[in-house]
Amino acid sequence: xxxxxxxxxxRIELTTRDGxxxxxxxxxxxxxxxETMSFVGESGCGKSMTALALMGLLPEKVGRVAAxxxxxxxxxxxxxxxxxxxAIRGNEISMIFQEPMTSLNPVFxxxxxxxxxxxxxxxxxxxxxWAQSIELLNAVxxxxxxSRVSDYPFQMSGGQRQRxxxxxxxxxxxKILIADEPTTALDxxxxxxxxxxxxxxxxxxxxxxxxxxxDMGAVAEMAERMIVMYAGRKAELGPVDQIIEHPRHxxxxxxxxxxxxxxxxxxxxxxxxxxxxxxxPSLREFGKDQCLFASRCAYLTEACLASRPTExxxxxxxxxxxxxxxxx
Amino acid sequence: MTRPVIHEEETPEAQHPFTEAWGMFRKNKxxxxxxxxxxxxxxxxxxxxxxxxTDPFEMVWMxxxxxxxxxxxxxxxxxxxxxxxxxINGAKVSLMIGLSAAVxxxxxxxxxxxxxxxxxxxxxxxxxxxxxxxxxLPTLLFSMVLVALFGASLPMITFAxxxxxxxxxxxxxxxxxLRIRELEYVMASRASGASNLNLMFGVILPNALPPIIVQxxxxxxxxxxxxxxxxxxxxxxxxxxxxxxxxxxxxQYILDAGYTVTIPGVAIFVTVLAISLVGDGLxxxxxxxxxxx
Numbered sequence: 001x002x003x004x005x006x007x008x009x010x011r012i013e014l015t016t017r018d019g020x021x022x023x024x025x026x027x028x029x030x031x032x033x034x035e036t037m038s039f040v041g042e043s044g045c046g047k048s049m050t051a052l053a054l055m056g057l058l059p060e061k062v063g064r065v066a067a068x069x070x071x072x073x074x075x076x077x078x079x080x081x082x083x084x085x086x087a088i089r090g091n092e093i094s095m096i097f098q099e100p101m102t103s104l105n106p107v108f109x110x111x112x113x114x115x116x117x118x119x120x121x122x123x124x125x126x127x128x129x130w131a132q133s134i135e136l137l138n139a140v141x142x143x144x145x146x147s148r149v150s151d152y153p154f155q156m157s158g159g160q161r162q163r164x165x166x167x168x169x170x171x172x173x174x175k176i177l178i179a180d181e182p183t184t185a186l187d188x189x190x191x192x193x194x195x196x197x198x199x200x201x202x203x204x205x206x207x208x209x210x211x212x213x214x215d216m217g218a219v220a221e222m223a224e225r226m227i228v229m230y231a232g233r234k235a236e237l238g239p240v241d242q243i244i245e246h247p248r249h250x251x252x253x254x255x256x257x258x259x260x261x262x263x264x265x266x267x268x269x270x271x272x273x274x275x276x277x278x279x280x281p282s283l284r285e286f287g288k289d290q291c292l293f294a295s296r297c298a299y300l301t302e303a304c305l306a307s308r309p310t311e312x313x314x315x316x317x318x319x320x321x322x323x324x325x326x327x328x
Numbered sequence: 329m330t331r332p333v334i335h336e337e338e339t340p341e342a343q344h345p346f347t348e349a350w351g352m353f354r355k356n357k358x359x360x361x362x363x364x365x366x367x368x369x370x371x372x373x374x375x376x377x378x379x380x381x382t383d384p385f386e387m388v389w390m391x392x393x394x395x396x397x398x399x400x401x402x403x404x405x406x407x408x409x410x411x412x413x414x415x416i417n418g419a420k421v422s423l424m425i426g427l428s429a430a431v432x433x434x435x436x437x438x439x440x441x442x443x444x445x446x447x448x449x450x451x452x453x454x455x456x457x458x459x460x461x462x463x464x465l466p467t468l469l470f471s472m473v474l475v476a477l478f479g480a481s482l483p484m485i486t487f488a489x490x491x492x493x494x495x496x497x498x499x500x501x502x503x504x505x506l507r508i509r510e511l512e513y514v515m516a517s518r519a520s521g522a523s524n525l526n527l528m529f530g531v532i533l534p535n536a537l538p539p540i541i542v543q544x545x546x547x548x549x550x551x552x553x554x555x556x557x558x559x560x561x562x563x564x565x566x567x568x569x570x571x572x573x574x575x576x577x578x579x580q581y582i583l584d585a586g587y588t589v590t591i592p593g594v595a596i597f598v599t600v601l602a603i604s605l606v607g608d609g610l611x612x613x614x615x616x617x618x619x620x621x
Contacts, residue, residue, distance in 0.1 A: 055519055061449070090520030103516040107534045116530075117520045168520060 003030035010068035038223035100161035111149035159190035238318030248320035359609020376416035429551035432490030437497025445505025504536035538614035549603035
């Protein structure tokens with residue numbers, strides 16, 4: 001099976017006051033049709049930047065794809081024209097955002113906003129698009145969709161708005177759905193419902209999902225594979241169960257250890273909850289030829305400061321960018 | 329696995345924005361009164377000439393007949409023309425110029441402000457420098473020059489007023505665009521494939537409208553004043569009556585027959601005041617910063 005999306009040696013540069021910083025540095029991964037892949041990492045590690053780059057929505061004049069390719073369905077998106085990207089956005093690749101409270105336009109009804117996407121990409125008539133909007137709201141399990149379709153966003157709760165966002169994102173049956181921390185702003189019970197909904201919709205539509213999150217629990221539940229990002233670089237990549245079972249990068253290890261309830265067997269002895277000391281380096285540090293995690297790492301040796309770690313592949317499909325990956 | 333039961337989430341009680349705005353507007357009693365008055369003036373301007381069909385240019389009586397004494401409610405002017413007929417017919421011209429100058433102002437201002445605020449960079453630099461150029465022009469002088477050069481027809485006067493007053497609208501529109509373009513729903517629209525044109529006028533502009541509406545309501549008032557100023561100076565179409573023109577042509581007799589300038593002056597004052605009060609009420613209703621919940 002050929003991959004749906006192949007990112008090869010992607011490098012994204014942001015122009016800051018202190019010069020040019022590579023916020024994504026030599027990132028490669030593939031996404032298969034219908035697969036859920038999760039991006040994990042602290043804030044400022046480049047997860048959202050990756051998502052924006054896939055959509056061709058890097059901040060204008062500040063960010064650019066400096067090197068590498070984003071190959072979607074055989075087409076290189078990093079070279080595609082604005083017009084082509086516009087046709088792809090919302091149609092073949094769509095995105096839902098973190099804040100359902102602010103990511104819907106307050107002056108239009110939910111139905112108008114969903115219908116707008118359908119009309120723009122699928123050329124549906126006003127009437128057909130409206131009927132389709134009701135269908136979609138039904139599909140995301142908004143009760144009484146027929147009357148809620150003419151509600152304004154402020155008439156809905158946070159969970160309902162996020163469902164409406166999902167309905168809008170799935171309107172054109174995209175091949176990839178990028179969910180950028182879709183539940184961070186919602187309370188816990190609603191979070192579970194949203195993840196449940198995403199899982200079901202993936203089964204129905206066959207869309208691949210890129211899930212960006214801090215929530216290791218969500219990753220374990222939703223995703224088949226995960227990428228751990230640190231300071232714009234890939235730290236670790238592989239099947240979720242393998243990584244959680246045996247992380248090969250000290251950063252992944254730290255992230256997993258600081259989640260209180262990830263143990264599969266509750267009868268096992270619980271160890272103390274730990275934190276990953278320190279913070280993500282500033283953009284100025286990005287791109288240095290050394291391990292960027294070194295300052296926070298318990299396994300620090302001279303090799304870590306001497307050069308950037310290379311990728312170590314393991315037989316189970318896991319790979320980690322750490323000099324000590326085998327030893328962990 | 330059984331799917332967890334989805335509880336119907338509570339719907340937050342909120343009013344439709346329009347209902348809410350009207351509720352706020354209604355609280356401002358003077359604005360409501362002013363709106364009523366404005367409706368009355370508009371009615372008079374549209375239907376007055378049919379209800380009181382005296383020709384405003386016809387000399388119907390002796391000059392300087394004081395109001396209410398010789399059968400003329402508002403008296404006659406220095407040529408013996410019926411002042412009431414002139415006021416009624418002048419209302420149409422004043423309101424029309426006020427409205428069309430405001431429309432022109434909004435059209436230019438919104439276009440310039442939207443382009444500058446949306447595209448930023450070089451587009452913004454150029455457009456805002458042009459805006460500043462028009463801002464520093466002495467407005468009355470510039471429009472006088474335009475009218476004097478190209479003739480004092482109503483469209484030209486409207487144009488002359490519009491061309492010197494659009495800058496405020498442009499600046500407001502630009503600042504709203506600068507704020508709104510960074511909001512998440514604009515990014516979300518972009519992510520669903522909206523074109524730039526659609527983003528500008530379909531997504532951002534509807535959200536930027538409240539302050540623009542307020543400003544353009546006030547613009548109608550200031551355009552009426554501007555027109556009065558121009559026609560007071562004689563820069564007006566001599567074939568139509570306007571309030572400013574009545575004042576202008578009677579100004580020599582201000583000491584002998586004060587009412588000939590007072591009456592049109594009061595008409596202008598009342599109309600502009602009413603428009604300002606309505607604008608104020610709109611501001612209360614639409615400006616989120618003033619809204620007390």
